[in-house]
Amino acid sequence: MSQYQRLLLIINPLLRRSPAINHAGALARASGATLHIVALVKTLDILWLLDEGSRKQVRESYLQNQRDWLKSQAEKLSGRGVAVTCEVAWADDIKQEISDHVTELNPDLLIKEVQHESLLKRAFFTPLDWYLLRQCQVPVYLLGGAAHALPRKVVAAVDVSTNGLENNRLNERIIQQATALAIQCDAELHLLYAYDVSQEYLAELGDGLKIAELTKGLRREFEKTYLDWASQHGVPADRRHFVVGNPVAALSEFTDEHQVDVIVMGRVQFHGLDKLLGSTTEHILYQVPCNVLAV
Template identity: 25%
Template sequence: MVKFRNILVVIDPTREEQAALSRAAYICQKEENAKLKLFLSVYDFSFEMTTMLSLEEREAMRSSVIAQQTAWLDELAAPYRNQGLLIDTKVIWHNRPFESIIQETLDYGHDLVVKGTHHHPKLQAVIFTPTDWHLLRKCPEPLLLVKSQDWPEKGTILAAINATAEDDEHLALNDKITHEALDLAKMINAQVSLVNAYPSTPMTIALELPDFNPVEYSDAIKERHQQMLREHGEKHGIPLERQHVIEGLAEDVIPQVAQELNAELVVLGTVGRTGLSAALIGNTAEHLIDSLNCDLLALKPHDYVSPLSQ
């Protein structure tokens, strides 16, 4: 069973409610010998650009800000420390939060990153890529993006699977997603359901081939996805009634099924696409952030190496 023993909790200084801390503390209470680190990356551009202050004065101001924020993190940690949880705090001065989060994960062996998330305005998301998106692409460890709802007892964890994957990397990632979902379900007394989206029939084929039967084609595609998901479900002991094969795009199907099942968590894989392909294509996980009303746990393939570690 997967154990999260060294959890990095990303604190949001702009929000009063720290959903990530609440969720991480809940997980920590379920684990043995687990510890949390409350992490905050701060930066003030004006401190760096002013010519009125000497280097020593700027360093003193940075140190003052870090000390103030560290005291605030200790206040946040106090109620949980009183419950017996092991909690460290750390504030660093860095102008790219996602880089500082990933570097902290790499340097100190954190096995789970927990961060609160909320709606990203579409225009802003296009022009200024949110920290969440960067973490989905580049964070090497499991990333739990938390919304504000609870994890009820006997709830549902939805594992999103690419059932017809044939390459070893995606097959291994399917197994990893399902194992993580089952381990978490055991930890929090939930059940696991599987979801797999399959593509609609391309209209261009029907137009180009007069004898083409789109209904038969669609039925054949659906049957293949059902068969492959059934085999995956049998492998992991997930019954047929908790397997969902739905036509459509994954970024539409997964939130739909999650809402129908009132899932508390969706677990999926993200391949960490970066550069131009990420800008043009994106990852399913990125499109899901705003659509899901529940938490999202994003996993990388076993051999994934973050570009920040290279």
């Protein structure tokens, strides 16, 4: 039985050259899942300058134009064997509209194109994609520019620095999702861990040990844990990757160098300052030239 039965794609109908529809359609066809496409249209500010009669006419004409375009896109997918439905809706509150659709449809994946936001804007407002990573009840598949509609190389990015039950469960879910996606798309599956120990963390543990010696000891410990994970899940030696550096920078460099199509990562709930600054997965969205599947 396929991992995916229902896929939900959220699009901005103004971005008509976006590859999101083709990517979602390809995944639906490969997995045999149904695909529902929702085009959310923000209210046009200019409408408030018109009288009520003209406003209603312009609004309906604009929506019909979007419906006609989306219907033509859905017909193309249907011609390729995809079971697809679609709708266009006004959205005064896009976050709430997406949440309502997820609750109603309960899809296996929420698919959406990454919406790039400036660093300044992120400092004052929570980006929509960050909101979805934190609040969405289902895995979120964010399309960030992978060249292939169906992934050819999938990377499961685990974190073995913490050995708690919750972290182990999250690593298991990451590997399960990555494995399922790779199998359905006939893609290569790789396992990656980005090793990073801050100087502050090392200093706390020092107590007479040289930083270099402590670093080597921690690295050996983490690498052994990582290799044990890889062995338990039958990952071939040539698809195991233990990289060193800041996670965001290291993962970005790795995905670019190895032409990764999808990186599968965990979502972590944050509070206080961590919530303001964002998680590794959130910052990865603006760094990697590939898609991100967050579980």
